[in-house]
Amino acid sequence: MTSTPRRVTQRDIARLAGVSQATVSLVLNNRADADVRIALETRDRVLRVIAETGYAADPVARRLAARFNRIIGVFTYEPAFPSGTRDFFHPFLVGIEEYAERAGCDLLLFTSAPVVDGRRRIFHQDNRLRLADGCILLGREIDAAELHRLNRDGYPYMAVGRRDDAAGPVPYVGADYASAVGQLVESAVARGHRRLAYLGMGSAAESSEDRRRGFAESARAAESAVQLSTAGRDADAVLDDLLADRTTAAFVEDYATAVALELATRRRGLSVPGDLSVLTLGDPTVAVPTEIAFTGFHIPREEMGRQAVEVLASVIDGSSSGLQQRLLPCEPVEGETLGTPDRAVERR
Amino acid sequence: MTSTPRRVTQRDIARLAGVSQATVSLVLNNRADADVRIALETRDRVLRVIAETGYAADPVARRLAARFNRIIGVFTYEPAFPSGTRDFFHPFLVGIEEYAERAGCDLLLFTSAPVVDGRRRIFHQDNRLRLADGCILLGREIDAAELHRLNRDGYPYMAVGRRDDAAGPVPYVGADYASAVGQLVESAVARGHRRLAYLGMGSAAESSEDRRRGFAESARAAESAVQLSTAGRDADAVLDDLLADRTTAAFVEDYATAVALELATRRRGLSVPGDLSVLTLGDPTVAVPTEIAFTGFHIPREEMGRQAVEVLASVIDGSSSGLQQRLLPCEPVEGETLGTPDRAVERR
DNA sequence: CGACGATGCTAATACGTATTAGCATCAATA
DNA sequence: TATTGATGCTAATACGTATTAGCATCGTCG
Known part of the structure; x- marks a missing residue:
C-alpha cells in the first residue's frame, strides 16, 4: 500500500528558510505592496528553498482561502465525448479548450451529473458546481428552472447559444x-x-x-x-x-x-x-x-466557445460587469x- | 456589479436547526458509528433545513479536509478536442468519460499546462495536479522524467498505453x-x-x-x-x-x-x-x-480508457493496491x- | 446511593493557503 | 533624548468541511 507521503507545504518551506508561513505566502505571491515588504535576501532564501524542495501550492487550499480557482466548469447535457458520429458539441469544445488554454484555466467536465428523465441535471444531491469558478452550459435546450437557480445563486455562468429569460435574463454567447x-x-x-x-x-x-x-x-x-x-x-x-x-x-x-x-x-x-x-x-x-x-x-461554433470562455473569465475576475449577451454573425x-x-x- | 451572495454553509444550517456545525457534518455523511449517534428527530430537523435552503457542500473545503474529491484528472499531451480530422485521443476519451460517469466522478482536463518545446508539461510552476484525486495520462510518448516524478510523489495515476519503467515501474492499461x-x-x-x-x-x-x-x-x-x-x-x-x-x-x-x-x-x-x-x-x-x-x-481504445479510470478509481479508494499493469487483447x-x-x- | 454504561451532542482541531493588523527594530529628525 | 517614520517580518485569523475526544444527561444495576 502506498501511504501517500505528506506533500511539502508552506509550513515546511518556512521552517527550512527560518521564516514564518505568512512570509512564504507573501514571497510566493510576489507581494510588494506599500504595507508588505520582504527583504531581498529573505526573498531569495525562501525562493531557493522552494526550488530545492519542488514545492507546489495546493490548489485546493488556495481556492478555499482565495475563493477562486482558474477552473472553468463545462456542463453538457449529453456526453462531451460522444461515441457515435453525431457530434454536436465538438466544435464548441474546440473553441472552449483553445481559450481555456490561452487563459491558463483548467476545464472541469461535470460527468458526475446524474441522468434524470433522460437528461443530465445540473442540480442534484451533492452537486459539484462550486468546484469551478464559473461554468459554461452546452445543450440545445437548457432547463429554465436550472438557469433560474443559477441566477438566484449568483453563480457565474455562460450559456452557449441564445437563451430566453428564465426569471431574469440569461448571459450567453449565441449565433444570430x-x-x-x-x-x-x-x-x-x-x-x-x-x-x-x-x-x-x-x-x-x-x-x-x-x-x-x-x-x-x-x-x-x-x-x-x-x-x-x-x-x-x-x-x-x-x-x-x-x-x-x-x-x-x-x-x-x-x-x-x-x-x-x-x-x-x-x-x-x-x-x-x-x-x-x-x-x-x-x-x-x-x-x-x-x-x-x-x-x-x-455557424461560428468554435468562436462561440472561445468567446463564452472569454466573457466568463472576465466576469469571474470582475473585469466585466453587468449582463453579458453576445450574438455572433453567421457566415453566408x-x-x-x-x-x-x-x-x-x-x-x- | 453582482457581488456574489455568500453561499449557504454548514454553519448556517447549524444555526437554523439549532445544532452545531459538527452535527450537520455528521448528518450529511450519514455517520452512525458506535461513537457517533444522532437522534432521529435531530437528524430529520437538520435534513429538513438542508432541503429548504438547498445547501450543497463546498467540494473544495471537503477536499481540503477529507483529502479526496471524486475528480479524475486527464492529462493529454495534445489538445483533448483537436480541431482537425486527426483525433487520436477521442476513442480513449469516450471510454474515460463513460466510466467516470458511471463512477460518479468529474473529469478535470489540464488545459492550463503550458506548452514547452512543443509539448505540454505536467509539472510546472503552479501545477494543478493535486486538485484531482488521481490522473489519467494520454499520449503516444510520455516524458520519463515526469513519470519519475509522479512515482516519487506517490501521486496516483494511470497511463493509457504500456510504458517502459521510468525509474520504477509505471502503472498502465495498454494494448497487447x-x-x-x-x-x-x-x-x-x-x-x-x-x-x-x-x-x-x-x-x-x-x-x-x-x-x-x-x-x-x-x-x-x-x-x-x-x-x-x-x-x-x-x-x-x-x-x-x-x-x-x-x-x-x-x-x-x-x-x-x-x-x-x-x-x-x-x-x-x-x-x-x-x-x-x-x-x-x-x-x-x-x-x-x-x-x-x-x-x-x-485496438480496444474505448475499453482501455474505461479500464484506466476503473483501475485508477480503485487505487484511489484503496480497494486495490500494488502495481497495476494491464494489457488488453486486440481484436483480429x-x-x-x-x-x-x-x-x-x-x-x- | 454511587458506579457505570449508553446516548446525544459539542468543542476543538486539522487541512494549507491568503490576508491583515500590528510588533520590533533602527535611522532620521525635532 | 524623545518622537517619528520607514522597514521587515509575524501572529492571528478566515475559508468550510471532517473528525475525534470528551462532556452532560439519563437509566440501570449492584
Missing part, C-alpha cells in the same frame, strides 16, 4: 440565426422567389425559434410563406406539400433533411435549384454524405442550391 | 500489440508466406517498440524478415524495396501508409493480396478514404488483404 435566415430569405426574394416555405423540426429550442422568427419577419415581403414541420415525415411527403403549394424556395432547418429533400427532388426527375431552391440553416450535426454544395450559412455560404424561380414557375 | 502482431505474422506464415517485411514509422514510442518486437519474435519462423522505416519515403520507393526483397507480406504500422502502399501496388498493375499481402497494425488515426478492407487488428480484423503467396512467388 434570425439575421442569418433573414439574409437568406432576402437574397431568395431578390432573385425573384415569391413562394417560400420553412421546414422546421418542430423544436421549441431558442435556436429553432430564432430561425423561424428570422424567416417570418423577412418573408413578409413574399407572396406566400408557409411553415411546415418535418418531424417524423419522409422527404417525399414533404416534397408533395411543397409542390402543391407551388413553393420555389425551401428553408430547411435540419441539414440532413435538406439532403434528403434534394435527393427526393432528383428522384422525381426534378432538379435543385432548377425546380426548387433548397437553403440550409446551419452546418450538419451528423456526418451526412452528399456531393451537393448547399447554399446557406455557417455560397452554394449551388439557390437559383431563380423561372423554370419552377413556368413548369407548373 | 506484441501478441496481436505475432498472431498476424503466424497466420501469414500459416498461409505460406516466407518473406516478410515490417514497415515502421521509426518511432521510439513503446507502442511502436511492442509491434516491432511482436514481429521480430514471431517472424523467426520465416525465411526472411526485414524491417524498414517508411518515415519520409513515398509508397513507390517502399514498394520497390519490397519487390526487390521478394517480400510477400508487409506488416504496416501506420494505417495511412498501408492505404498508400495498396494504391501504389495497384497503380503498378499488381494486386493486393494477389501479389502482395498488406496487414495493418491498428486502426486509422486520421480519416483515410479507402474502399479496402484491410486485414489487421482493432478479417479483411481481404491477406492472401497466399503462390502467385507472388510464381510471378517473380
Whole structure:
C-alpha cells in the first residue's frame, strides 16, 4: 500500500528558510505592496528553498482561502465525448479548450451529473458546481428552472447559444440565426422567389425559434410563406406539400433533411435549384454524405466557445460587469442550391 | 456589479436547526458509528433545513479536509478536442468519460499546462495536479522524467498505453500489440508466406517498440524478415524495396501508409493480396478514404480508457493496491488483404 | 446511593493557503 | 533624548468541511 507521503507545504518551506508561513505566502505571491515588504535576501532564501524542495501550492487550499480557482466548469447535457458520429458539441469544445488554454484555466467536465428523465441535471444531491469558478452550459435546450437557480445563486455562468429569460435574463454567447435566415430569405426574394416555405423540426429550442422568427419577419415581403414541420415525415411527403403549394424556395432547418429533400427532388426527375431552391440553416450535426454544395450559412461554433470562455473569465475576475449577451454573425455560404424561380414557375 | 451572495454553509444550517456545525457534518455523511449517534428527530430537523435552503457542500473545503474529491484528472499531451480530422485521443476519451460517469466522478482536463518545446508539461510552476484525486495520462510518448516524478510523489495515476519503467515501474492499461502482431505474422506464415517485411514509422514510442518486437519474435519462423522505416519515403520507393526483397507480406504500422502502399501496388498493375499481402497494425488515426478492407487488428481504445479510470478509481479508494499493469487483447480484423503467396512467388 | 454504561451532542482541531493588523527594530529628525 | 517614520517580518485569523475526544444527561444495576 502506498501511504501517500505528506506533500511539502508552506509550513515546511518556512521552517527550512527560518521564516514564518505568512512570509512564504507573501514571497510566493510576489507581494510588494506599500504595507508588505520582504527583504531581498529573505526573498531569495525562501525562493531557493522552494526550488530545492519542488514545492507546489495546493490548489485546493488556495481556492478555499482565495475563493477562486482558474477552473472553468463545462456542463453538457449529453456526453462531451460522444461515441457515435453525431457530434454536436465538438466544435464548441474546440473553441472552449483553445481559450481555456490561452487563459491558463483548467476545464472541469461535470460527468458526475446524474441522468434524470433522460437528461443530465445540473442540480442534484451533492452537486459539484462550486468546484469551478464559473461554468459554461452546452445543450440545445437548457432547463429554465436550472438557469433560474443559477441566477438566484449568483453563480457565474455562460450559456452557449441564445437563451430566453428564465426569471431574469440569461448571459450567453449565441449565433444570430434570425439575421442569418433573414439574409437568406432576402437574397431568395431578390432573385425573384415569391413562394417560400420553412421546414422546421418542430423544436421549441431558442435556436429553432430564432430561425423561424428570422424567416417570418423577412418573408413578409413574399407572396406566400408557409411553415411546415418535418418531424417524423419522409422527404417525399414533404416534397408533395411543397409542390402543391407551388413553393420555389425551401428553408430547411435540419441539414440532413435538406439532403434528403434534394435527393427526393432528383428522384422525381426534378432538379435543385432548377425546380426548387433548397437553403440550409446551419452546418450538419451528423456526418451526412452528399456531393451537393448547399447554399446557406455557417455557424461560428468554435468562436462561440472561445468567446463564452472569454466573457466568463472576465466576469469571474470582475473585469466585466453587468449582463453579458453576445450574438455572433453567421457566415453566408455560397452554394449551388439557390437559383431563380423561372423554370419552377413556368413548369407548373 | 453582482457581488456574489455568500453561499449557504454548514454553519448556517447549524444555526437554523439549532445544532452545531459538527452535527450537520455528521448528518450529511450519514455517520452512525458506535461513537457517533444522532437522534432521529435531530437528524430529520437538520435534513429538513438542508432541503429548504438547498445547501450543497463546498467540494473544495471537503477536499481540503477529507483529502479526496471524486475528480479524475486527464492529462493529454495534445489538445483533448483537436480541431482537425486527426483525433487520436477521442476513442480513449469516450471510454474515460463513460466510466467516470458511471463512477460518479468529474473529469478535470489540464488545459492550463503550458506548452514547452512543443509539448505540454505536467509539472510546472503552479501545477494543478493535486486538485484531482488521481490522473489519467494520454499520449503516444510520455516524458520519463515526469513519470519519475509522479512515482516519487506517490501521486496516483494511470497511463493509457504500456510504458517502459521510468525509474520504477509505471502503472498502465495498454494494448497487447506484441501478441496481436505475432498472431498476424503466424497466420501469414500459416498461409505460406516466407518473406516478410515490417514497415515502421521509426518511432521510439513503446507502442511502436511492442509491434516491432511482436514481429521480430514471431517472424523467426520465416525465411526472411526485414524491417524498414517508411518515415519520409513515398509508397513507390517502399514498394520497390519490397519487390526487390521478394517480400510477400508487409506488416504496416501506420494505417495511412498501408492505404498508400495498396494504391501504389495497384497503380503498378499488381494486386493486393494477389501479389502482395498488406496487414495493418491498428486502426486509422486520421480519416483515410479507402474502399479496402484491410486485414489487421482493432485496438480496444474505448475499453482501455474505461479500464484506466476503473483501475485508477480503485487505487484511489484503496480497494486495490500494488502495481497495476494491464494489457488488453486486440481484436483480429478479417479483411481481404491477406492472401497466399503462390502467385507472388510464381510471378517473380 | 454511587458506579457505570449508553446516548446525544459539542468543542476543538486539522487541512494549507491568503490576508491583515500590528510588533520590533533602527535611522532620521525635532 | 524623545518622537517619528520607514522597514521587515509575524501572529492571528478566515475559508468550510471532517473528525475525534470528551462532556452532560439519563437509566440501570449492584
